[in-house]
Amino acid sequence: MNEDPKDLGEDAPLPKESPPSLMAVRLPIPKLFHSVEKDAPFTHCLQCQRQLIGSGEQYVIEKVFRGTEAIIEIAMCLDCRDASGDSVSAESARALQVFFETRADFANRLMDLSLNSDEGSVNRWVDRCLFTGQMRDGLREYQVVALCQDEQIVRDFFPIMISGSVIKEISGVLSEQTKGWMNDFIDTHFGMPPEFCEPSGFRPVLI
Ligand SMILES: [Zn+2]
Incomplete structure (x- = not known):
């Protein structure tokens, strides 16, 4: 048994x-x-009311803030999240993927977080902001997204924060069909007409 932790063997080149x-x-x-x-x-879960704590299943928390006030807050199991994804048009799903891949500097983020991680904190x-680097x-306006399991947050790529200006840009690449579905979803769960969010041109999107 090789006890040198630096020797990863030929199968694991770095x-x-x-x-x-x-x-x-x-x-x-x-x-x-x-x-x-x-x-x-x-x-x-906001959608199916499934118990999230103690289930061992992962789930997503998404919150949208205006100033210090959370105007939308969603916890959703991954089954419901996947089902929601079916309501997003293929065109919008592709546009979202391209937006994230081309606009977020993942390598720099990983570098920064790996060098400066705070052991006990997120x-x-x-x-x-994941995209602009602006301070929260x-x-x-801003939006935060986290992956959780039971009473814990999973910290690796997530959680992330996205500034309101970028949320507006993301909204701009989504199809009218997808935006309509998101507006209906928000209205159904929060009883808030989408116009509430629009004086500044800001309209939340579900990431
Ligand atoms: Zn659910």
């Missing part, structure tokens, strides 16, 4: 230019990702 990778770390879910409505962590993951403090 090219020098390979970007640093992030180890998935599980941490208690910070208040940023709690339900403001319940003043506690989310416990159930702050650095959501302090700056001072943004008029």
Whole structure:
């Protein structure tokens, strides 16, 4: 048995230019990702009401803020999220993928986070916009997205923060059909007409 941890063997070459990778770390879910409505962590899927805590299944939390106020908050199991994805047109799904691939600097983000990770915190993951690098403090609108499991947040690529100006751009690449579905979804669950979000041209999108 080879006990030298540096010797990874010939089957696991690590090219020098390979970007640093992030180890998935599980941490208690910070208040940023709690339900403001319940003043506690989310416990159930918004769509199917399935119990999320104790299920062992992963789920996604998405929150949209205007200033310090969370105007939309969603916790959703992956089954419902996949089903929601079926409502997004193929054209929009492709446009979203291209937007993320071409506009986010993943290599730099990985480098920065791997070199400067804060052991017990997700702050650095959501302090700056994934796309523009703008600081969250001072943004008029922003959106945060996290992957969770039971009472913990999974910290690797997620969580992310996206500034309102980029959300507007993303909205611009979605088809009218997809935007219509998102508006209906938000209206159904939050009883809020999409116009509520539009004085500034800002309209939330579901990532
Ligand atoms: Zn569900």
